[in-house]
Amino acid sequence: MRRSGLLVWQILQKLKEMAVEGVSTMDLEVTAEKMMADAGAKPAFKGYYVPAAGEAFKFVLCTSVNSEIVHGMPNVKRILKEGDIVSIDTGVKLDGYYGDSAITVPIGEVSEETRKLIEVTRESLELAIDQVRPGNRLFDVCGTVEKHVRGNGFSIVREYVGHGIGTQLHEEPQVPNYVDRKNDNPRLKAGMVLAVEPMVNAGKAEAIVLKDKWTAVTKDGSNSAHFEHCIAVTENGPWVLTRP
Ligand code: MG
Numbered sequence: 001m002r003r004s005g006l007l008v009w010q011i012l013q014k015l016k017e018m019a020v021e022g023v024s025t026m027d028l029e030v031t032a033e034k035m036m037a038d039a040g041a042k043p044a045f046k047g048y049y050v051p052a053a054g055e056a057f058k059f060v061l062c063t064s065v066n067s068e069i070v071h072g073m074p075n076v077k078r079i080l081k082e083g084d085i086v087s088i089d090t091g092v093k094l095d096g097y098y099g100d101s102a103i104t105v106p107i108g109e110v111s112e113e114t115r116k117l118i119e120v121t122r123e124s125l126e127l128a129i130d131q132v133r134p135g136n137r138l139f140d141v142c143g144t145v146e147k148h149v150r151g152n153g154f155s156i157v158r159e160y161v162g163h164g165i166g167t168q169l170h171e172e173p174q175v176p177n178y179v180d181r182k183n184d185n186p187r188l189k190a191g192m193v194l195a196v197e198p199m200v201n202a203g204k205a206e207a208i209v210l211k212d213k214w215t216a217v218t219k220d221g222s223n224s225a226h227f228e229h230c231i232a233v234t235e236n237g238p239w240v241l242t243r244p
């Protein structure tokens with residue numbers, strides 16, 4: 001999992017450099033697919049069947065621009081421009097194990113509110129990472145994201161959640177970005193790996209899915225940010241597998 005995590009990190013670093021005005025989201029896709037092939041890894045998302053969509057996803061990246069929350073599809077016609085934000089989510093399978101990570105990148109100068117949205121989302125993940133320790137419970141992770149996001153006046157997407165990860169891309173438990181008292185609250189044990197992935201809207205929380213069956217967008221058209229890391233629970237505390 002460490003090797004797959006570091007490959008995902010390398011890919012996202014490259015895409016972050018590439019994501020400037022005039023580049024299409026398909027340019028990012030082509031680069032990522034080549035990097036996976038060169039490393040002998042399989043894409044985690046391309047070919048992944050999702051019952052709600054009734055089909056498999058066709059790309060190695062999800063590229064979600066501005067009010068798109070998650071599962072946006074790379075497109076040659078989607079040219080990034082100054083003031084946009086793009087969330088890039090990707091995963092690989094290497095030697096039988098998955099890695100999964102996401103970042104949100106501003107294109108040139110963005111508005112003050114959007115800059116804060118990105119920062120608060122990133123911070124909420126960092127604060128949650130520190131809770132991924134043996135003896136803590138799942139709600140310690142979920143509640144930490146929720147408190148930081150709400151405290152800064154933003155809202156949390158409820159329809160899409162983080163997850164366990166290992167030999168499957170999505171494993172138990174689900175990791176919502178809020179405390180869901182209808183769900184179990186397992187104690188964290190060394191050896192577990194969680195993919196924590198706050199999705200945060202500048203406006204209201206409601207999400208809708210476009211007619212393309214994949215792209216989730218904010219209902220009110222406000223911007224949305226997304227960050228994700230895979231974190232192993234170890235006796236020595238959290239180990240973020242998807243960065244050096
Ligand atoms: Mg992901």
Ligand code: MG
Pocket residue numbers: 100101162163195197228
């Ligand atoms: Mg994920």
